[in-house]
Amino acid sequence: MSDTPTVALFATCFNDTMWPDAPRATVTLLERLGCRVVFPREQTCCGQMFTNTGYADEGTALVRRFAQVFDPFEYVVAPSGSCVGSVREQHAALARRAGDAGLERAAEDVAGRTYELSEFLVDVLGVTDVGAHFPHRVTYHPTCHSLRMLHVADKPLQLLRAVRGIDLVELPAAEECCGFGGTFAMKNADVSIAMGSDKARHVRETGAEVLVAGDRSCLAHIGGILGRQRAGVRTMHLAEVLASTEEDPA
């Protein structure tokens, strides 16, 4: 790795449009850690919503786009375990389904260079103390695709434990799904809300002021329920906590 690695940020369509604080914090954090961050403007979406709803052809078109847009870069980093999970676990399979061997190779190639934020920090940059300061009571939800697709294990927690001032409390039944599940949240809204209510209850039990996760999509769901309950808990992306410093607090 060169002294100043160039990182192509994959903001993800959801963050870009609805939750820009997560990719903004990712840029701030990576630049603070000495990376050169670029944002390929042609990027749009990883296609996961299409793929997981059954629209494989639409998903495959976005696999092609992703592979082309990010082909030139040594490192692709996204503040989303779920979107990176789709790139790494679904893209090549979609190309194979479409019978496109060239795309399959290209998709595998770029997937091997695509990292979820905590993986990139811990595995590639080799840091766990990113110099963050965040004096709040925090609990962390690991999110299913980070945990069971990407196997990031406790990397996000290693990063959070090193944050100065943080009061990190364990979330009961942390590894259980929050019930978001992409279009599942709409198609099976009742079960989704039942799962989310239990997750929200566990969050409240911790007495945390802030719920942190590596996926804004899950947080939109849990946070949406907590908000409706006026629970007094806010949600933040992991990147926002890690970007927070004494001089520039989140």
Add this chain to the structure above:
Amino acid sequence: MTLQTTSPIFLGMPSFQKAAKDALRNTQQRRNLAHATSTIRAKRAAVVGEVDRWEELRVAGADAKDEVLHHLPHYLEQLEANLVANGATVHWARDADEANRIVLDLVRATGSDEVVKVKSMATQEIELNERLEEAGIHAWETDLAELIVQLGHDRPSHILVPAIHRNRAEIREIFRREMGGVGRPAPDDLTDEPARLAEAARAHLREKFLRARVAISGANFAIADTGTLVVVESEGNGRMCLTLPETLISVVGVEKVLPTFADLGTFLQLLPRSSTGERMNPYTSMWTGVREGDGPQDVHVVLLDNGRSHVLADDLGRQALRCIRCSACLNVCPVYERAGGHAYGSVYPGPIGAVLNPQLRGTGSDVDKSLPYASSLCGACFEACPVRIDIPSLLVHLRTQVVDEASGRSPEALSMKAAAWMFADHRRLEAAQRGATLGSRLLGDRTVRSLPGLGAWTQARDVPSPPPETFRQWWARTHGYDVEEAP
């Protein structure tokens, strides 16, 4: 794809979404399921955790099943030859109707008007009990949980623990109300202590065991190289059924074959730990055809297809036939835990049911079309599966099948196509974002509590209005693009 089996009990089942919505209101069931699944999850985690080479066992289990599935005709013929050589009679059934007719004819030939049953998913799948009852033959379930379901005129809601949706107090009521009508009644002073309930079932069943001349079972495993059938159980009721009657009829799905006796070594480690959370189950019965003067002297094996060939023909879907019916995926599934088993409209509920039913029955009915979507794709099922069935990938595969079979003109399909058009070019996305942020600026920064078209979301979840500035607008303002002009 045509519907391969008809299922009268589950015919006209509503979609999973509708059934689950109703089931969620059943607070007693939700409490029962949350308690039962969390207990068994903890037990399984403990006994799986103590096996250092669990991952190697899973791979060995998956490999043995894949070997069979890739050479199924060969192993089935070997199994048949060894069964026949040992004095058993082998029957082949293409579907539920054929299997039921074969069994019915065999029972009739004995002159008996009742059979005792070992818990069996294959006979549940073909609804054998109902067919036998129609023909005037009583089929007595002898597994405790199956007995509870049968006495309660209920449907099973779990593969291993069919009465998991019932608690002790409900079981006591069912026993007191129903036992007397079909045999020895429950004692008047029956309490809801587990030991008392088990004792009542034991006394009730004992007279049936001692009287029965015909038993019907399934099999957990069928060993091709020896012709041995294996039943794994916990209560000893299976052992009674498999040894006391003169006639034994076993209905066995064709995917139950294992190549060699040695393969049992793998599966007898995988199954109990994954299923009941025990290191070893209390009773494992094995029989190889007929042994003169010992056990049933008239032994029949009905090899059942009932849609399995169809599953086998799908390169990706085929792995669902590795399933050993352990229920680990049900017990770890957050959707199953809340919706319960009945919402899946099949004797195979939970994550494995969500992939197996649409494959066995096709995706013609409302419930089978909806099952691939009955999952948040959290991946807990794949992680727990002892034979490494990648259920999340299969669900996505089946969703694609459902979409491909639909008209393509549903509101969902049209909105997906519109979104795909937008994402095909970043300039279109940027234009759409400008519209959203503009709307947001006009509204002011506020939380949205209801929005037309978003009712499914906002019924219980707030949503923020779009931010005043998207990420890429911020990037253009703070960093700029190298080549193109900022949006």
